[in-house]
Amino acid sequence: MPTRHTVTLPGWQIRITAPDRIAASLAPVLSSLSAAEPLPPLDVTVAEGDRLATGTVDGRVLWSVTLPQTGWLPLLLGQVGATGAALLRRLLFIHAGAVAIDGRAWIVIGESGAGKTSTVAILARHGAAYLTDEITLLDPAAGAAVPFALPMAVKPWTAQAVGTFPRGAEVAREGGVRFYLPAARAAGAVPVEAFVLLRPDGGGLAHFSRAELLMFLGEQQHSSLRYAHRLEDAFAGFSRLLRGARCYVLGAPFPAAAAELILAAARRG
Amino acid sequence: MSAPFLAAELDGEVVLLDVAQARLIHLDPAARQVWEACVGRTTGEVAAALGGPEERLAESLRSLAAAGVVREEDGRWWRAAPRWVGSR
Numbered sequence: 570m571p572t573r574h575t576v577t578l579p580g581w582q583i584r585i586t587a588p589d590r591i592a593a594s595l596a597p598v599l600s601s602l603s604a605a606e607p608l609p610p611l612d613v614t615v616a617e618g619d620r621l622a623t624g625t626v627d628g629r630v631l632w633s634v635t636l637p638q639t640g641w642l643p644l645l646l647g648q649v650g651a652t653g654a655a656l657l658r659r660l661l662f663i664h665a666g667a668v669a670i671d672g673r674a675w676i677v678i679g680e681s682g683a684g685k686t687s688t689v690a691i692l693a694r695h696g697a698a699y700l701t702d703e704i705t706l707l708d709p710a711a712g713a714a715v716p717f718a719l720p721m722a723v724k725p726w727t728a729q730a731v732g733t734f735p736r737g738a739e740v741a742r743e744g745g746v747r748f749y750l751p752a753a754r755a756a757g758a759v760p761v762e763a764f765v766l767l768r769p770d771g772g773g774l775a776h777f778s779r780a781e782l783l784m785f786l787g788e789q790q791h792s793s794l795r796y797a798h799r800l801e802d803a804f805a806g807f808s809r810l811l812r813g814a815r816c817y818v819l820g821a822p823f824p825a826a827a828a829e830l831i832l833a834a835a836r837r838g
Numbered sequence: 839m840s841a842p843f844l845a846a847e848l849d850g851e852v853v854l855l856d857v858a859q860a861r862l863i864h865l866d867p868a869a870r871q872v873w874e875a876c877v878g879r880t881t882g883e884v885a886a887a888l889g890g891p892e893e894r895l896a897e898s899l900r901s902l903a904a905a906g907v908v909r910e911e912d913g914r915w916w917r918a919a920p921r922w923v924g925s926r
Binding site (some may be wrong): 778779780781783784787794797800801804805808809811812 | 844
């Protein structure tokens with residue numbers, strides 16, 4: 570029998586109607602989110618048979634996905650996170666991890682598999698405050714990153730790369746993925762200090778062209794630039810954010826080395 | 839140029855947003871110079887203004903035209919007139 574869970578977050582209500590085993594896992598992974606601007610309620614419904622999930626806002630179905638036997642929780646979490654990002658009117662979003670080091674935000678971007686989650690986890694272990702793992706919200710007017718604390722989706726190879734995780738809690742586990750939430754999290758918006766593009770080709774940490782970084786953001790599958798109604802203000806907003814930030818490209822042999830280079834750059838100021 | 843463009847200057851480079859196509863176009867400093875020189879000049883006049891070899895310039899102009907940020911009309915080159923965002 571489907572059960573109904575309502576997750577009331579600051580600025581956003583998510584109503585889940587799903588078989589209990591699904592609702593009981595989805596609700597806790599969403600519980601640390603907050604919407605920095607008010608969003609309309611989202612209804613997440615998983616039909617009997619546990620396979621077809623839909624996301625509805627204001628009576629309009631925004632998405633519909635068939636859930637796999639395993640790996641359904643990362644998929645659902647991704648759908649909900651992406652829905653929140655797509656509903657934004659003022660803030661921008663990119664696919665990136667982010668932490669605050671000494672009160673300044675370091676945004677870690679890169680292709681899938683580049684080591685974003687591992688790098689963010691290691692930075693958090695070294696005392697950085699967690700902002701997000703997958704979806705970074707940005708306030709161009711304030712030049713700031715805004716917390717969107719989705720738990721880190723820790724795959725086995727990520728766990729191996731990170732070793733000891735920062736202090737925190739596992740909030741769910743499904744399909745070989747652990748959802749882990751660091752305890753030390755940024756409480757509010759943090760001024761952006763730097764964007765760091767992870768590259769697999771080595772070479773250490775080097776300054777990177779802001780224009781090329783904007784081009785990289787334009788190529789991302791998930792960013793505000795992908796929405797026609799946000800295109801122009803996203804372009805202006807990202808340009809503004811980049812002008813006020815340091816931009817780096819970082820190639821390191823493993824995530825711990827990447828994190829060390831970021832920490833050293835942050836300490837240098 | 840029918841499609842409206844937005845432009846951002848970042849450290850001497852330019853990124854253009856082709857709004858209709860929802861795509862970004864990066865002009866490095868050299869490409870930017872050529873693009874900015876396209877104010878109704880012939881290829882020869884652009885070459886004279888920039889002081890480079892005409893053959894290489896022609897290649898650069900073709901590339902900019904393929905990207906849709908300049909157009910040739912009656913032998914003269916015109917650049918897209920973008921709306922700039924942020925300070926220049």
